Structures are given as C-alpha cells and as structure tokens.
Amino acid sequence: MDQHARRTRALNSRSPRSDTKFILYWMQHSQRADGNPALERAAYWANTCKLPLLVLFVVDPDYPDANLRHYTFMLQGLKETMAAVERRGAAFSLRLGKPAEIAVQVSCEAAVVVTDRGYLRHLVAWRAQLADEARCLVEMVEGDVIVPVEEASNRQETAARTFRPRVHRALPAFLDRPQAMALKCKAAGLGSKADQALDDPAAFAQALGCDASVAPVGDIEGGSKAARSRLASFLKDDLPNYDDGRADMVQRHVSVMSPYLHFGQISPLEIYHAVNDAEAKDDSRASYVEEMLVRRELAVNFVHHERNYDSFAAMPAWARETLEAHKGDPREHTYTRKDLEAGKTHDPYWNAAMREMRLTGYLHNHMRMYWGKRLIAMTNTPRTAYETALALNNKYFLDGRDANSYANIGWLFGLHDRGWPERDVFGKVRTMTASGLKRKFDIDAYVAWTERL
DSSP: OOHHHHTEEESSSOOOOSSOSEEEEEOSSOOOSSSOHHHHHHHHHHHHHTOOEEEEEEEOTTOTTOBHHHHHHHHHHHHHHHHHHHHTTOEEEEEESOHHHHHHHHHTTEEEEEEEOOOSHHHHHHHHHHHHHOSSEEEEEOOSSSSOHHHHOSSOOSSHHHHHHHHHHHGGGGOOOOOOOOOSSOOOSOOOTTOOOOSOHHHHHHHTTOBOSSOOOSSSOOSHHHHHHHHHHHHHHTGGGHHHHTTOTTTOOOOOOHHHHHTTSSOHHHHHHHHHHSSSOHHHHHHHHIIIIIIHHHHHHHHHHOTTTTSGGGSOHHHHHHHHHTTTSOOSOOOOHHHHHTTOSSOHHHHHHHHHHHHHSOOOHHHHHHHHHHHHHHSSSHHHHHHHHHHHHHHHOTTOSSHHHHHHHHHHTTTTOOOOSOBTTTBTSOOOOHHHHHHHSOHHHHHHHHHTO
16 A cells, blocks of 8 residues: 555545536645645546546634634635646635535535545544535545654654654655646536635635734745745755754744644645755754654644643643642742733743744744743643643744644643653743753843844
C-alpha cells in the first residue's frame, strides 16, 4: 500500500453512487490547491467516475472562538485557493452556514465525497455527521501532518522523548509529495444560488458579524503565495542561523509558518523538504524539523487521544497535584483578566509580550513560554491561570485554536514535561523568571521593539 493510500480512510461502508453530477471535495482543514492529498484523491475519483469535481468550503460565522483577525487571514488565503482550484478545471462553491449540514446537503448529488482531516472534537463530529448522513462513500485524507497520527503512535505519548523515535521511525514511508492530477472532465454548471463571491476578503469578514474586537493584522498576510514567500526568505536569511539564533527575540531567525499551517495554506511536507534541501548547517535543519515534526505532531497526538484536551483536568496528575498543593501560596501580584489583556501588570517584559500578541497576532516562542508561565504567578489559582492563558491565546494568535495551542498551553502546566525542584506557587512545575530572561537575552531591546509596533 502506498503512502497516499495510508493517508486515506473510508468513513462509512457505502459505495460510490451512479447517476450523480460530480465528485465532492469538502475542503475544511487543508485550505490550499497545491500539495493537498485530499484534493488529489478527489481528482482521482473524478477521473475514475468520469465526473467533474466540485470543491466546497463553508464559512461558519459562529466558528468556535473565531474573530475578525482569524476570518480575514483565512479568507485572504481562500480567495487565492478558489482561483487556483478553478484554474485546474474544478468548480469552487463558497457557502455560509453550518459546515457539516451544508456538506450533507451538497453530497446528495455526489458520487463520492472526500474530505480532509481535523482533530478537534467539533471537527471530528462534523465528519462523523457527514459520514452518517451522506448516501455515498465518504473518504477522509490526512494531509496536514507529515506522518498520519495513528501511524506515528497508537497511544497518547507522555513526552517528546517517547514520541520522537516513533515518528522518525514512521517518517520515511510518508515523504512522497502528492502529484497534481489533470482533471479529465471540466466543471461547468455546478454553481448554486447560495454560492458567495469573495472579491474583497476584508469586506467579507466584516459582513460576517463576528467578534470585531480583535483587528486584522497587516504584517502577516494569508495565503499559499505569502506562505511560500516567507518560507523562501526564512531559508535564505534565517535557517542558516536557526540553531544558534532562533532564541533571539529581536533579530528573529524564525519562519512564522505556524499561521499558515494552522489554516492549511501550506503543506508541512513542502516545508519539510524545503528545509532539508536548503543550504544550512545540519544542526539548524535538525532543530527546525524537531519543532515542526516532533513537537507539532506530538500536539496532534495529544488532542487525538485526550478527550479533555482543552481542560486543566487533562494535565498530568503529578502536575495538577503539585499546583493544587501550592495554590494557596502568596502571590506578590495578582490581576484580573481585563488588566492582563491590556498589559497592565508590574512586569514590563510580560506587558511587552501581551502588546505583541494584541497587535501582531504572533509571539516569539520563548516569550510565549515566559508569558504563559508568569500567568501562574499572576492569577489566584492554577485553574484560573490555565483558563486565562487559553482564552487569550485563542483570541489573539493567528495560530490559536488548534492542536498546538492546547498542547502548548498544557506544557505551561506540566504536559509533556517532568517534575522540577519544588518552588512556591509552581510546586514541581517548571517556572520561568524575569531574571532568566535578562541572563539569556537582550530583553530590554525586545521591549523597545514592541513599543515601536
């Protein structure tokens, strides 16, 4: 069985239907026209059944925790993807409403439905609803991780050290990139009165009536073209210094690929090959692969196996116990969520991180860790700290609200980590301090940089 077949799973036992109008690809997680194995699987079915291909994307104005910042970035990418899909000879239907319900409606005229894979509980439920209610074969293709989640490990891993050898052992079988397939039947007459035009992504997002309290960002534009431009710049200017220089919070030898990966606007496999083919030290390439393959896909392993992935209850027992044992320890300063969100604390470094989050939708990874760790000391209980960290993360970050968000917030509270020497407030959970920032970084230069944003 080839690797692309191993990415594919039938979600029901029905057969392809005859006397239908098209093959349907319900695009949801993989929002791109290139390097998309779900799209290529749908193209295979279109050619096999001698039918045109219809690609459906449903914008849900009530998507969990989404706001104007998220929708604008996503729609910038979708405009590009729609044009690319249509250039290949498929039709693209952009709808508004409840995604699973509309996918079921459209599937009534489909011979086969193909969809991509999501891991959060509502995404899993949407696909289960489609598989149950569609009258034809429904297949799911996993293309937003390099190694399919069950192929990497069939259990919840407790740390990167246990996951790393497993995912690397499986990796060689999944390195071939999907080849774009020419469509034999051009799509015509597949439009619907419910289809939406996407001439102006910003105006479209505004018209959704979503939470507009978080403004779109200007420095990070959505779409596959923008993702590849950033990747090319990173490979040329930053990857050579990545291993030694990625901790620099001002020079920033980072790729900023996470927002594009979150929305599926670029394939992780494309990034993997680009990094490995680039001119850079082996240590720099290996460090980047560690972050994108091991850490990112460990997060997918977590949300796939842990039902309560967005709850303090999902933290390791040792971490919950030690944090609860120290929840009554005196805190020098505590703040309301409103003051925290406004960056009104005693800590100028923390305030600078919050400012970067609010204004740019991004935060250097080391500052993300410091920002989150200090919340444990600046709120009255560890559960409050957890809920505050997750809420602010999902509200402001372009890459929030996905598997990495839940695993990274969890790491702040002991997930995928071990116990450390016991301290006040934190117990045995790892801490980070302002003095540590001063020793390792020119943190005042970072603060000055954020003040110019």
